Amino acid sequence: MKHSAAETIHLYLTLEQSSLLLEALIEQPFKTVFEIIGSLNLQAQQFYQATxxxxxxxxxxxxxxxxxxxxxALGELPYNRVSGLIHYLHQQLSTQLVNATELSADNTATGTRA
Structure with missing residues (x-):
């Protein structure tokens, strides 16, 4: 299913960070996480390219x-294992929010639509 930009979150994760995220999801009930695990595994294939x-x-x-x-799911793992990743995700989301707000303000000022 396709999602609009407003419905998606773009994150930049290392292999280690994405592995920790998958580890957290694996601990959840399968029927609630199998699709996201599949999606993350598919996206993680980029880590295994030769270059x-x-x-x-x-x-x-x-x-x-x-x-x-x-x-x-991350919240259910020990704090000392996930605190760095949570902080990193928070920074990325904050940056995306600021950028989206600035883009919206720019579009409003110029009379264009995003």
Whole structure:
């Protein structure tokens, strides 16, 4: 299913970070996470390209509901294991929110629509 830009979240994660996210999801009831695990596994294939630096963050796209489920799943793991990733995700979301607000303000000022 296609989602509009407003319904998706673009994250940049390293292989280690995406593995931690998958680990958290695996602990959840299968019927609620199997689709997102499949999507994340498909997107993680980019880490296994010959030219890819696994320490370099790669784009991962999630819809809002899947992102919410990921955050809830991370919240069930020990704090010391996930606090760095949660902080990193918060920084990315804050940056996206600021950018979206600025874009909206620019479009309003010029009379265009995003």
């Amino acid at each position: 890819c630096d696994q320490q370099q963050p790669q784009l991962i796209i999630l819809d809002n509901a899947d992102f919410s489920l990921c955050i809830r």
